[in-house]
Amino acid sequence: MAPSLDDEFRIVSASGMMGTGFLESSLERALEFKPHAIGCDSGSSDPGPSYLGSGKMAFPAASMKRDLRLIVLGAQKLGVPALIGSCGMAGGEPHLQEIFGILKEIVKEEGLKLKVALIHAEQDKDYLKQKLKDGKIKPLGNAPEFNDAVIDRSERIVGVIGAEPFQKAVEMGADVVLAGRASDTAIFASMPMMNGFGEGPSWHAAKILECGSASVKQRKTPDCMFAWIRKDHFEVMAMDPDLECSPQSIASHSLYENADPFEIVENSGTMQIKDAIYEAVDDKKVRVRKSGYKHAPQYTVKLEGAELAGYQTVTFGSIRDPYMIRQYDDWLARLKVKMKERIKMVYGDTLSEDDYAMNYRTYGKDGTMGSLEPTTEITAHELCLCCEITANSQELATALAGMYRHQALHLPIPEWQGLITGVAFPYNPPYLERGAFYRFNTHHVVETDDPFEMFPIEIIELGA
Amino acid sequence: MTEPITDEIRVVSGSSSLGLGFHEDSLNRALALKPHFIGCDGGSSDPGPTYLGRGLSSSPLSAIKRDLRLLVLGGQKNKIPVMIGSCGTAGGAPHLDRVFGALKEIVKEEKLNLKVALIHSEQDKDYLKEKYRAGKIHELGNAPPFNEDIIDRSERIVGCSGAEPFQKALEMGADVVLAGRASDTAIFASFPTLHGFPPGPAWHAAKILECGAASVKQRKTPDCMFAWIRKDHFDVSPLDPDLACSPQSIASHSLYENNDPFEIKENAGTINLTEASYEAIDDRSVRVSGSQFIPAEIHTVKLEGAEFAGYQAITPGSIRDPYILEGYDEWLARLKDKIKIRLDMIYSDSLKEGEDYSLNYKTYGRDGTMGPLEPVKVYDTHEYLMMFEVTAKTQKLANDISEIYHHQALHLPIPKWNGLISGVAFPYSPSYFERGAIYRFNVHHVVETPDPLEMFPIELVELS
Numbered sequence: 031m032a033p034s035l036d037d038e039f040r041i042v043s044a045s046g047m048m049g050t051g052f053l054e055s056s057l058e059r060a061l062e063f064k065p066h067a068i069g070c071d072s073g074s075s076d077p078g079p080s081y082l083g084s085g086k087m088a089f090p091a092a093s094m095k096r097d098l099r100l101i102v103l104g105a106q107k108l109g110v111p112a113l114i115g116s117c118g119m120a121g122g123e124p125h126l127q128e129i130f131g132i133l134k135e136i137v138k139e140e141g142l143k144l145k146v147a148l149i150h151a152e153q154d155k156d157y158l159k160q161k162l163k164d165g166k167i168k169p170l171g172n173a174p175e176f177n178d179a180v181i182d183r184s185e186r187i188v189g190v191i192g193a194e195p196f197q198k199a200v201e202m203g204a205d206v207v208l209a210g211r212a213s214d215t216a217i218f219a220s221m222p223m224m225n226g227f228g229e230g231p232s233w234h235a236a237k238i239l240e241c242g243s244a245s246v247k248q249r250k251t252p253d254c255m256f257a258w259i260r261k262d263h264f265e266v267m268a269m270d271p272d273l274e275c276s277p278q279s280i281a282s283h284s285l286y287e288n289a290d291p292f293e294i295v296e297n298s299g300t301m302q303i304k305d306a307i308y309e310a311v312d313d314k315k316v317r318v319r320k321s322g323y324k325h326a327p328q329y330t331v332k333l334e335g336a337e338l339a340g341y342q343t344v345t346f347g348s349i350r351d352p353y354m355i356r357q358y359d360d361w362l363a364r365l366k367v368k369m370k371e372r373i374k375m376v377y378g379d380t381l382s383e384d385d386y387a388m389n390y391r392t393y394g395k396d397g398t399m400g401s402l403e404p405t406t407e408i409t410a411h412e413l414c415l416c417c418e419i420t421a422n423s424q425e426l427a428t429a430l431a432g433m434y435r436h437q438a439l440h441l442p443i444p445e446w447q448g449l450i451t452g453v454a455f456p457y458n459p460p461y462l463e464r465g466a467f468y469r470f471n472t473h474h475v476v477e478t479d480d481p482f483e484m485f486p487i488e489i490i491e492l493g494a
Numbered sequence: 495m496t497e498p499i500t501d502e503i504r505v506v507s508g509s510s511s512l513g514l515g516f517h518e519d520s521l522n523r524a525l526a527l528k529p530h531f532i533g534c535d536g537g538s539s540d541p542g543p544t545y546l547g548r549g550l551s552s553s554p555l556s557a558i559k560r561d562l563r564l565l566v567l568g569g570q571k572n573k574i575p576v577m578i579g580s581c582g583t584a585g586g587a588p589h590l591d592r593v594f595g596a597l598k599e600i601v602k603e604e605k606l607n608l609k610v611a612l613i614h615s616e617q618d619k620d621y622l623k624e625k626y627r628a629g630k631i632h633e634l635g636n637a638p639p640f641n642e643d644i645i646d647r648s649e650r651i652v653g654c655s656g657a658e659p660f661q662k663a664l665e666m667g668a669d670v671v672l673a674g675r676a677s678d679t680a681i682f683a684s685f686p687t688l689h690g691f692p693p694g695p696a697w698h699a700a701k702i703l704e705c706g707a708a709s710v711k712q713r714k715t716p717d718c719m720f721a722w723i724r725k726d727h728f729d730v731s732p733l734d735p736d737l738a739c740s741p742q743s744i745a746s747h748s749l750y751e752n753n754d755p756f757e758i759k760e761n762a763g764t765i766n767l768t769e770a771s772y773e774a775i776d777d778r779s780v781r782v783s784g785s786q787f788i789p790a791e792i793h794t795v796k797l798e799g800a801e802f803a804g805y806q807a808i809t810p811g812s813i814r815d816p817y818i819l820e821g822y823d824e825w826l827a828r829l830k831d832k833i834k835i836r837l838d839m840i841y842s843d844s845l846k847e848g849e850d851y852s853l854n855y856k857t858y859g860r861d862g863t864m865g866p867l868e869p870v871k872v873y874d875t876h877e878y879l880m881m882f883e884v885t886a887k888t889q890k891l892a893n894d895i896s897e898i899y900h901h902q903a904l905h906l907p908i909p910k911w912n913g914l915i916s917g918v919a920f921p922y923s924p925s926y927f928e929r930g931a932i933y934r935f936n937v938h939h940v941v942e943t944p945d946p947l948e949m950f951p952i953e954l955v956e957l958s
Contacts, residue, residue: 046914050901051839077900078923088924089901090894093840244914249907251832279913286914344927346810346881350863368715375515376557391921393879394859398814398919410875414858416810416921429554436514436553442713448743449708449750454863456856456881458542459550462808462927 039222039259040065041235042269045252046242048072048097048114049089056243056254056269061104063256066225068105069217070097071240072129073116075334075470076287083185083336083468085124094118095132102136102144102206111200113207113217115191120334121211122186123152129208134492143493144206147199150486151188151210153333155181157484158476166477167333173473180335180471187335187472192297194481196220202489210485211334213296214240222259233301234321235264237294238283245283246273267315275316277308297332297481299325330475331484337471340420342464343427345434347453349413353445354452358408361443362390362415368437373430386430389418415453424463431461499530503686503723505699506733508534508565510706512578512593513553514716518564520707520733524718525568532569533681534561535704536593537580539798539935540751547649547800547933549588558582559596566600566608566670577660577671577681584798585675586650587616593672601957608670611663612953615652615674617797619645621949622941630942632794637938644801644936651799651937656761658946660684666954674950675798677760678704686723697765698785699728701758702747709747710737727783729775741772744780761796761946763789794940795949801936806929807892809882809899811918817910818917819878825908826855832902837895851886851895880918882926889928896926 042060045052048070060068077088087094098114105112118125130148137144158181161167167176174180181187191212197220199207209217218236223229235257238245243253246268254269266275284291284303292304302322309317354361369388373381394410396403417434421427438453478484506524509516512534524532541552551558562578569576582589594612601608622645625631631640638644645651655676661684663671673681682700687693699721702709707717710732718733730739748755748767758765769784818825833853837845845851859878861868882899886892903918943949 047901051836077925080923086924089897090840092894093898096840241914244905247912248909249905249914251836251902252905282913344922348858348863372515372715376554376560393812394875394877396877397879397921398812398877405876408875410859410877411870411873412859412861412863412875414862414879416879429556432552432554433557437715440708440713440716444712447711448746449705449713456862457808457929458544459552460541462929464922464927467923 037260039225039227041067041069041218041221041239041257041259043218043239043242043255044068044070044101045097045254046071046244047074047252049094050252051093051097052242052253053270054100057100057104059269060254060256061108064108065110065256067111067113067221068101069113069239070101071116071214071217072114073119073121073211077119079336079468079470082120082122082188082334083338084466085122085186087125087128088119091128091132094129095136098129098132099136099140102133102142103140105205106142111205111207113196113220115209115212115214115217117208117210120188121151121209122188123150123210126150126208126210133206133208137492141494145204146490146492147202147204147207148488148490149191149195149199149207149209149212150488151191151212153187153189153484158187161476167474168477170473170475174471176472176474184335184337184471185468187333189476189484190297190332190334191485192216192331192481193220193223195485195487197224198482199487200224202487204489215296227259228261229323230321231259231262231264231318233296233323234303234306234318235259235266237301238266238280241283241286243268243270243273244286245275245280247276247279263317263319265311265315265317274314277310277316280316280318281308298329299323328477329479329481330477333472333474333476334470335472336468339467339469340422341424341427342467343419343424343431343461344464345417345431345455345461347415347438347455347460349415349453350411351452352411354443355408355410355413357443358395358413361441362392365438365441366390368441369434372433372437376433386419386421386426391416391418424465428461428463435460499689501724503689503691504529505682505685505703505721505723506532507682507703507706507719508532509561509716509718510535510708511538511553511716512536512561513551513558515557515561516706516717517734520718521564521568523733524720525572527720528572529574529720531574531685532565532576533703534565534578535580535678535681536578537583537585537589537675541583543800543933543935546584546586546652546798547802548931549586551582551589551592555592555596558593559600562593562596563600563604566597566606567604569669570606575664575669575671577673579673579676579678579681581672581674584652585615585673586652587614590614590672590674597670597672598957607958609668610955610957611666611668611671612955613655613659613663613671613673613676614951614953615655615676617651617653617949622651625941631939632942634938634940638936640937640939648799648801648936649933651797653941653949654761654796654798655950656680656793656795656946657684657687659950659952661688662947663952664688666952668954679760691723692725693787694785695723695726695728695782697760697787698767698770698782699723699730701765702730702744705747705750707732707734707737709739709743711740711743727781729779729781731779738778739780741774741780744782745772762793763787792942793944793946794942796940797937798935799937800933803932803934804885804887805889805892806883806885806932807889807896807926808929809896809920809926811880811882811903811920811925813878813880813918814876815917816876817908821908822878825906829903829906830855832906833899836898836902840898851884851891854883856881856883885932889930893926893928900925
């Protein structure tokens with residue numbers, strides 16, 4: 031029997047991301063608080079465009095299955111829905127199907143009977159072209175060019191699901207909702223709102239919950255977070271007794287992943303948390319009041335697309351010779367010239383500089399921050415040079431990497447005579463092939479008056 | 495053989511390794527000096543066991559073909575033989591085949607008529623077992639264990655051809671000799687000793703020649719080297735006018751790749767340089783006299799084998815936060831613990847570290863290059879690069895563990911920061927590279943064989 035909805039909506043977020051784990055003891059404790067739903071985000075665009083482009087999941091299926099099994103069993107024990115958003119990282123069709131496949135295994139292994147809602151987020155290219163033609167696709171700040179050709183060459187474009195399809199899926203009686211790419215917050219805001227709780231506290235609580243226990247004072251590992259959402263405020267607490275929330279830790283979480291900590295844009299409007307007040311309930315629990323939510327005049331759905339950007343081969347090699355490090359900039363400049371000469375020698379005019387790109391990145395100097403690095407003097411006794419070659423084919427990128435290895439390995443310096451071996455390549459072959467890699471190619475929203483039209487919901491009954 | 499050569503043998507070495515390049519001008523200058531043959535080494539075990547195991551070449555085929563074309567055309571122009579040793583890096587059957595394929599294309603493109611000798615170096619496993627059972631395989635210093643199991647599980651074992659198969663190929667009338675794995679020096683010593691020149695100067699000159707222009711005073715790029723081998727001495731000189739040899743540069747080359755600079759072992763004996771003296775002829779050429787060759791009592795052939803060592807995935811990630819760098823040892827120790835706990839959580843007892851997988855953490859900016867041999871103990875740099883290396887029974891397991899590592903490392907908390915931190919910068923998406931199957935060298939042994947030809951079948955092919 032599901033817990034009754036008295037004057038609050040209780041919800042637990044299992045982890046910051048499904049597949050990164052949580053303590054079983056934390057989920058068990060959460061279940062004792064009788065949540066009305068269990069939610070978990072399962073994706074992000076943070077790990078980059080390759081997942082969206084290749085259709086691969088970021089975390090091992092075994093880790094996904096472990097987390098999903100515990101979430102589903104917990105929800106079944108209480109008779110409450112389990113909501114999973116952005117399935118399999120990028121939330122495209124292959125990602126959603128892979129998570130659905132894992133769920134089917136769990137259902138079989140545990141002898142469950144479930145009504146599952148699949149919310150599809152991968153977009154039909156003709157639909158997008160029509161929207162574009164109708165002038166309903168609008169660029170966000172610093173958006174790249176978008177047109178029919180971009181749509182065509184995209185490996186995959188997903189829309190970001192808002193709260194409404196989750197609400198619909200729950201209304202349709204789903205025990206488990208598996209959604210494609212979705213707003214992280216929509217997973218958690220959907221159910222309290224449909225039960226009449228305020229949009230302000232619902233969305234703000236959701237924003238805290240979507241990262242699991244990430245907003246505690248001192249984090250250990252990904253873990254469960256619990257919220258009590260009431261008419262005019264919400265309270266949050268981590269489920270691991272070792273973890274603590276403070277007004278500062280909760281307030282500062284608005285700075286995480288947001289361009290503006292006070293106004294956070296969702297499909298249907300904007301969270302307004304400038305006036306929010308954070309108070310300690312005790313040394314573990316925080317109460318948040320005065321969170322607002324302002325509806326947008328136009329409902330929008332953000333798009334995420336990825337296209338093939340080429341093939342890359344990367345070579346790491348370290349430099350430990352103090353003489354080389356002392357003249358590193360000059361050494362690297364000479365290496366670049368040698369590489370150009372060598373490529374010319376082998377390929378003559380059959381290869382132009384437009385056919386490939388070479389990028390050199392030096393760790394111990396400015397490998398992480400590039401031109402933003404404020405430190406100008408190299409103090410390290412050891413550098414690691416990473417040479418990235420991008421080409422239209424893996425074969426060419428790797429062929430050039432083979433030449434690079436030899437040119438770098440024996441590049442002479444004035445202090446040493448004879449044949450020197452100046453770079454230590456840790457692997458053989460020295461290069462690592464990245465294969466096809468992708469770039470994000472949209473930063474746009476679709477204007478749509480129907481929050482459901484881009485996200486078909488499929489209901490499937492699983493189990494005996 | 496046409497007519498006996500009595501005064502001197504002139505020889506040019508094309509480059510230090512076929513595919514690493516040389517100046518066309520240098521080769522043309524060499525051809526004007528009327529060499530009796532052109533030689534070029536084509537391989538090494540230096541780039542590691544993966545080339546032998548996987549059948550790969552370390553230089554791109556396009557670069558190998560460029561060098562081979564110029565050498566073969568030069569040989570044809572002067573009507574002299576061209577001999578290539580250790581074809582395609584590791585000199586196994588696929589390597590020899592690859593270079594032979596390039597030669598066939600060249601013959602077609604240039605409309606040549608060639609008699610080609612292929613010297614095969616890849617060893618038959620039954621032959622080796624027979625030799626092993628007969629007690630004719632002996633270990634060298636620090637050799638790993640060797641037995642029939644090791645022969646069976648080797649991906650490939652090659653023998654190092656001596657001078658005799660090259661001599662035989664010349665006697666058979668070959669215009670071009672392509673040899674599998676061969677002693678680098680044998681390529682160059684074969685011809686003069688076949689013509690009755692004393693082995694001392696012939697082998698020592700060969701030792702200099704096999705690295706191309708590597709033994710000049712100040713090297714620029716791989717290039718040609720010329721030698722005049724006479725009865726009691728030899729002269730060497732580089733072909734690029736910018737390069738110069740000095741007595742010191744030539745003498746010091748004996749320190750390169752040898753553990754003893756005075757006694758260098760070959761199949762048929764030992765080059766003895768104890769009495770060698772080096773004099774400048776002019777400011778670019780050196781004369782060497784007093785070199786000796788002491789024949790061995792038993793002819794031996796060195797073996798090189800590679801066996802499969804697992805699948806690897808590599809994750810590079812940089813650390814730029816001064817607080818993490820300050821407490822790095824402790825940070826890394828906690829990370830290792832977290833990974834262990836997380837792997838236990840997902841795989842429980844189904845996987846064992848050391849059996850199913852092994853993990854290695856390598857930090858550039860500390861001791862990434864030298865490991866425990868690193869003498870610097872105080873690390874003064876603002877940036878590290880950490881390489882996480884997983885070796886596992888399957889590529890999928892190595893990849894999965896890399897994904898788990900990524901997330902644990904990315905957000906590992908430190909006491910100085912509250913909340914969710916992102917402490918490691920992973921430059922790629924996905925953050926790991928698949929290395930695929932990796933190999934290890936598994937023999938350090940010689941085969942005793944009175945017949946220097948029996949392990950190296952020679953195949954004569956007419957190309958036109």
